[in-house]
Amino acid sequence: MIEVVDIAPLASVQDLGRAPYLRYGVSYSGVMDRLALLAGNVMLGNADDLAGVEMQAFPCRFRFREATDFAVTGAGCTVTLDDAPVLPWWAGRAEAGQVLTIAAPRRGARAYLAVAGGIDVPVILNSRSTQFRGAFGGHEGRWLQAGDVLPVGTTEGTLAAPGFGAQPPDAALPADFAPDDLQPNTTAVRVLTAGEYELFTEESQQRFWATGWKISGQSNRAGFRLLGQPLDFAKRLEMRSHGIVPGIVQVPPSGEPIIQMSDAHTAGGYPKIATVIEPDLWRLAQAPLGSRLRFVPVAYKDALVAVRQAEAWVASLRRLSGQYRSLCATGRRP
Amino acid sequence: MDLAKIKALIDLVSRSQVTELELTEGDSTLRLGRSSAAGPARPIAASAATAPAPAAPVAPAAEVAPQPASPEEAAVRSPSFGVFHRTPAPDAPPFVTVGATVEAGQTLCLIEAMKVFTAIAAPHGGTVEAILAESGEEVEAGQPLFRLRA
Numbered sequence: 001m002i003e004v005v006d007i008a009p010l011a012s013v014q015d016l017g018r019a020p021y022l023r024y025g026v027s028y029s030g031v032m033d034r035l036a037l038l039a040g041n042v043m044l045g046n047a048d049d050l051a052g053v054e055m056q057a058f059p060c061r062f063r064f065r066e067a068t069d070f071a072v073t074g075a076g077c078t079v080t081l082d083d084a085p086v087l088p089w090w091a092g093r094a095e096a097g098q099v100l101t102i103a104a105p106r107r108g109a110r111a112y113l114a115v116a117g118g119i120d121v122p123v124i125l126n127s128r129s130t131q132f133r134g135a136f137g138g139h140e141g142r143w144l145q146a147g148d149v150l151p152v153g154t155t156e157g158t159l160a161a162p163g164f165g166a167q168p169p170d171a172a173l174p175a176d177f178a179p180d181d182l183q184p185n186t187t188a189v190r191v192l193t194a195g196e197y198e199l200f201t202e203e204s205q206q207r208f209w210a211t212g213w214k215i216s217g218q219s220n221r222a223g224f225r226l227l228g229q230p231l232d233f234a235k236r237l238e239m240r241s242h243g244i245v246p247g248i249v250q251v252p253p254s255g256e257p258i259i260q261m262s263d264a265h266t267a268g269g270y271p272k273i274a275t276v277i278e279p280d281l282w283r284l285a286q287a288p289l290g291s292r293l294r295f296v297p298v299a300y301k302d303a304l305v306a307v308r309q310a311e312a313w314v315a316s317l318r319r320l321s322g323q324y325r326s327l328c329a330t331g332r333r334p
Numbered sequence: 335m336d337l338a339k340i341k342a343l344i345d346l347v348s349r350s351q352v353t354e355l356e357l358t359e360g361d362s363t364l365r366l367g368r369s370s371a372a373g374p375a376r377p378i379a380a381s382a383a384t385a386p387a388p389a390a391p392v393a394p395a396a397e398v399a400p401q402p403a404s405p406e407e408a409a410v411r412s413p414s415f416g417v418f419h420r421t422p423a424p425d426a427p428p429f430v431t432v433g434a435t436v437e438a439g440q441t442l443c444l445i446e447a448m449k450v451f452t453a454i455a456a457p458h459g460g461t462v463e464a465i466l467a468e469s470g471e472e473v474e475a476g477q478p479l480f481r482l483r484a
Binding site: 008009010056057058104217218219220221288289290291 | 415
């Protein structure tokens with residue numbers, strides 16, 4: 001069990017989401033940064049789809065009631081276990097009674113706490129993710145608050161002190177797709193053009209690529225509202241609502257794009273200009289409010305290469321973490 | 335006392351547990367001190383950092399959060415990017431005004447981010463010396479919002 005000692009708003013229990021139910025109108029939910037939670041689970045030897053805690057505001061403080069292996073991934077936060085510093089992307093062991101504090105990030109936006117055995121809330125519709133609109137899943141279908149006690153799946157922790165770290169994906173994965181004129185405080189993400197790209201004027205198409213779009217403070221798990229000079233439609237189009245997925249970039253009549261994220265509705269009717277490729281959704285998740293985004297066109301085959309690069313990074317982490325844990329288990333300190 | 339010697343002394347102090355060193359030679363006195371800010375908040379001291387990690391998983395270099403300089407120590411900063419609100423509701427009076435006396439934990443303002451309002455509390459009791467942002471404007475993470483004299 002883990003006690004939530006103290007928690008900033010907007011933290012919740014999430015796993016990799018509820019994809020199979022999208023077609024029945026149930027939102028995806030799940031973590032915003034899938035790579036970060038997946039890495040935490042992989043480092044701890046968990047099944048990939050176990051749940052962790054997603055944090056979007058700080059500080060957050062947890063007390064471990066029993067000795068527990070844990071990993072903190074995602075944003076580069078100042079993390080301490082009691083008074084001892086813990087590096088970002090680190091897997092270690094907490095003894096019973098120890099308190100883990102996750103303070104505001106110096107880079108990135110969302111941090112993830114994974115524990116060996118996972119946060120063991122009931123599985124509803126194939127997932128432990130919190131579904132806020134329906135108020136189910138996760139911990140009582142709601143955001144976490146101080147005083148909550150989270151169940152942890154039974155497992156024998158194996159990590160010996162001091163644990164080990166992983167190279168974060170922003171350092172490990174190639175970012176050579178970023179444009180040469182990328183400004184500071186700007187995240188580049190790769191997109192495929194979407195169905196209604198041709199509806200925009202040529203000048204607006206150019207501007208879509210060239211603008212450093214500012215992520216507004218209204219942005220949240222449902223979607224990112226972007227600020228910049230509005231895009232112009234060459235032709236207005238009224239569309240019936242149709243299925244949408246996280247990563248779709250829509251342009252409402254105001255002309256300022258919206259990117260649908262984990263808690264997005266399952267259907268929408270705004271024209272779609274582009275779709276952020278799945279292996280770059282974690283980059284969006286880690287782009288802080290107020291920072292900027294650049295969209296970079298990518299060919300479908302190169303998008304698949306990006307998928308494979310992310311998979312290879314996870315596979316390598318899985319292999320090395322497994323070796324480290326087996327050394328711990330045999331009593332030979334690595 | 336020449337510069338090379340002073341530099342050597344600084345190196346010596348920074349490598350040791352010494353928090354203060356005073357040295358007088360002739361009519362010149364040198365005092366070196368280590369601020370308490372170099373305490374546990376600095377991740378470089380991590381025992382974990384020196385641990386052997388598996389070959390590829392490597393911990394990133396720890397980044398040290400900037401320590402506020404003394405004139406800004408009393409500044410209450412925004413914890414995140416968002417919209418700064420001085421009032422609990424559009425027509426309500428502000429939480430605090432310049433010159434107001436506040437207690438530790440008293441709400442100074444709201445920051446609206448991700449469609450959620452977060453109350454920012456006074457870290458300690460004191461007097462509001464200045465309000466450094468306009469109500470309704472967007473503020474950056476870490477931006478000073480109030481100057482609070484203890």
